[in-house]
């Protein structure tokens with residue numbers, strides 16, 4: 001049978017890696033897919049021709065619409081990124097009856113409901129494995145491997161750039177900006193790196209994971225999002241003394257009241273595997289009622305690790321070309337007419353334990369006032385440490401670990417604590433998770 005003709009949008013970090021992997025592993029990939037896979041046309045504004053092998057076989061244009069409108073092309077790979085014109089290009093490709101493979105989690109989290117409906121109507125597939133946790137086949141694992149389970153929760157380190165920054169800062173004492181610049185040079189960061197450091201990229205990915213896990217429509221706007229820019233070295237050190245690491249996690253949790261979707265820095269016990277996932281590596285823990293906790297680990301960003309997931313999706317699409325569209329694996333794991341409208345909980349309705357750091361004047365009675373406020377709010381304390389002031393300083397740091405409490409109650413208590421005259425700075429709070437199933 002003839003090779004499947006593919007069009008590629010974008011020849012950057014992931015696009016270049018995709019051409020390289022398809023070129024290098026052409027034989028094995030053909031044996032797996034049952035047909036050859038040939039990129040016949042690619043669109044890019046800029047690219048490093050020296051770094052891409054096999055480009056001489058490809059017609060390169062700067063007009064991305066020429067690729068999605070090319071009648072010879074059966075599959076379009078979108079690796080341009082961003083919301084627009086990626087949305088218009090993908091919808092046009094679908095309208096033209098082409099299958100789509102993308103690494104663009106921003107696009108899927110924001111416009112996936114519209115895109116999947118269009119794909120469903122046209123009987124084509126939109127695959128997006130590379131969009132979540134890069135090279136780790138996490139979409140496939142949840143959607144196919146765990147199809148027997150009621151998924152209870154998902155918790156993961158799902159932004160490579162952020163984890164790389166936190167690891168380098170902790171282990172080597174490097175500066176935030178310096179490590180971020182290196183992550184950009186290595187091709188890990190988003191075009192706008194605030195997406196990485198403010199948690200937006202992780203929230204895109206968590207939105208997708210929640211839909212796949214729980215069978216709900218994509219609801220990016222309801223995902224609570226907090227980044228890593230306010231993590232202080234002091235807190236990393238204090239957490240470590242107490243046996244915890246601070247990791248930036250995406251957490252999706254099905255409770256009796258609804259679904260929690262949240263992205264924030266989190267204290268986790270240092271003995272957990274997730275606490276020891278460093279650098280650009282990602283890891284996702286998924287708890288199913290039948291299987292129990294399962295863990296998936298691998299490179300979350302980078303040229304060829306991401307290309308690995310892109311090419312696997314292309315192979316899946318090639319294998320499915322002969323399958324009746326009604327029988328294909330559904331985009332969001334559950335059949336499209338079976339998505340549920342379970343409520344997404346607001347952050348105030350989430351229950352977690354907390355690490356608190358308070359800066360207080362070194363006076364008699366302050367500790368008693370603070371513990372009274374916490375007791376009034378029914379917040380019980382698991383550990384307290386007082387860090388003595390440095391020579392000549394009159395401020396002490398109080399570190400507390402609490403048991404689980406509703407965020408609403410914690411917000412009220414923190415407000416009262418901050419109103420005390422002896423409390424001289426905003427209270428630092430970092431949520432804690434035991435992740436022990």
Ligand SMILES: NC(=O)c1ccc[n+]([C@@H]2O[C@H](COP(=O)([O-])OP(=O)(O)OC[C@H]3O[C@@H](n4cnc5c(N)ncnc54)[C@H](O)[C@@H]3O)[C@@H](O)[C@H]2O)c1
Pocket residue numbers: 009010011012013014015043044045046047062063064078079080081082085103104105106130131134187188189190191300301302303306
């Ligand atoms: N870099 C990673 O490690 C990684 C990992 C997973 C997912 N992703 C996702 O993959 C996608 C691509 O990321 P990247 O890092 O390869 O980006 P990149 O900036 O390295 O490459 C983008 C490519 O698209 C081209 N391009 C941009 N706008 C265009 C337009 N309008 N018309 C034609 N060409 C255009 C650029 O010229 C470039 O060749 C993004 O959605 C990103 O979120 C990246």
Ligand SMILES: N[C@@H](CCO)C(=O)O
Pocket residue numbers: 131132133134158159160161162188189190196201300301302
């Ligand atoms: N910027 C993303 C790319 C992978 O999705 C990250 O650092 O994780």
Ligand code: NA
Pocket residue numbers: 129130131132133134135136137138139309
């Ligand atoms: Na993946």
